[in-house]
Amino acid sequence: MRVRALVIRILKQFFHDKRTLALMIVAPMIILWMMSLVFNGSTYEPKIGTVNVPTELNQKLKDQGAIVTVYDANAAEQALWDEKIDAIIRFDNGAPQVKLEGSDPSKNKMILLLLQKVMQQQNPAAGQAPALNITYLHGSENMASFDNFGPVLIGFFSFFFVFLISGVSFLRERTGGTLERLLASPLRRWEIVIGYVLGYGIFTMFQASLIAWFAIHILGIMMAGSFWYVLLITLLLSMTALTLGTFLSSFANNELQMFQFIPLVVVPQVFFSGLFSLDNVADWLRWLGKIAPLSYGADALRDVMIRGKGWSDIAFNVYVLIGISVAIIIANVFALRKHRKI
């Protein structure tokens, strides 16, 4: 009953503060959209070097919009190394070999697509294009830029905005004296914490569904798995953000100090979210990644969205996220002891 009152109040506050409401929903969408524009740009013309390729095929590549240069084998390798071309096509004994420069996944994708089209035209009778033998100079076929980090971004924005807004509003509750007023009422400490979790939980559910829906259906981000898993993970990730935000707010004296937690707490998590390879980092840094909620959330989101994995593969990450939230919730209840002993 009392928790419900708290939940209703938080939702009403959101409703009154339309600008914050808009920020939390529209800002992530706009940024995702801009990212998708930047990384899915389509004006690019593939630059292809060919070695021993039938002139007929060269012409077909040009027809498809590629810039084709004919090389001998060594010169081609050099050009690829110098980034003058994005790919080499070579015919060894009639079998096509493709070598991609590989560092930009969106280029890889376009070249392969183009080649498939051309090969299909070559052999319409075969029904299917002959298997291409593909090698990479840099990178690998697993990369696909927006698809690749889109899931991380979805997780990150949920985390970032919920962290900030919940932290600031709990801080306000403390500095504005309303927390004291709450503690002078029969509310229990845990009821305050749970009220916050539920109030923001409901809002977050709404925010997370909108962002995920926008990314998948409007921006067409790759989505191999279940939408519900995406929602579940985003929601849990927001829970960790919410609990962490309210917890850290008790170490801040004003909004500005709350913002100082962004470079300290939020930004470093990006490094552990899978955007960057951690193969070569120091052990202690890797250990830091193990306590970053975003690393679990991002991992699970990519498993679902890119690899189409199911419950058994994300279960561990889900449990860790729940565990982190519960641990911080308990810490929050204790932190309130500072203000009222019982």
Place this chain on the structure above:
Amino acid sequence: MAMEQCVRLENVGRRFGNTEVLKEITMSVQRSEIFGLLGPSGAGKTTLVKMIAGIDTATSGQVYVLDQKMPKLGMFSKIGYMAQSDALYMELTAQENLQFFASLYGLRGSKMRQRIEAVMDIVGLSSFLKKQVSTYSGGMKRRLSLAIALLHEPEILILDEPTVGIDPVLRQSIWKEFEQLSQSGTAILVTTHVMDEADKCHRLGMIRGGKLIATGTPEALKQETGSETIEQAFLHFGGVQA
């Protein structure tokens, strides 16, 4: 019944780190009594009432409310507390603020509506019920805070400078309401700087430098010091000769 103690303090002290803000305070507030706490700024009035309201804990001595040692969860619903600074949700309307606090105290339905109407009438804000609090003037916010403290008809009212920024006409009607509440059995503990308000209290306690230097009815305090007014008595106890 006549002498029932609603609030009792026994040798209460409060220190923040090394500074002792309150020392050895012993006093009580009876049922149906309006007890005024008087004292200069920084004397420790707010610190004292917070401990009675249960949101701060004494570092020495005991605080009892209705014979229960504070802080105790069950007591919070029996106390109405109005803090010195307004604790309101600015983004919400007055009504939404009232509804929120009312439901914290378990009020609902028609009872809630009826109480909200009643308290807003007391503080003269009935026609501003639907307005957002951020558009309120300072005095209006003060009055809304008071209304919230009165919502759940507490047995004990703790009001920290309730009438600051409220005009004399409204102040008079609010004090009439206090008088009525006390007649119906409420114990009211009020801190104030305003001397004509002090005169309206049934009993006064004077705090200075963290010590309770005098208690008694306004009349008794005036007689004791041979002063005409409470103000003179207050200055007398403070060591200043008027």
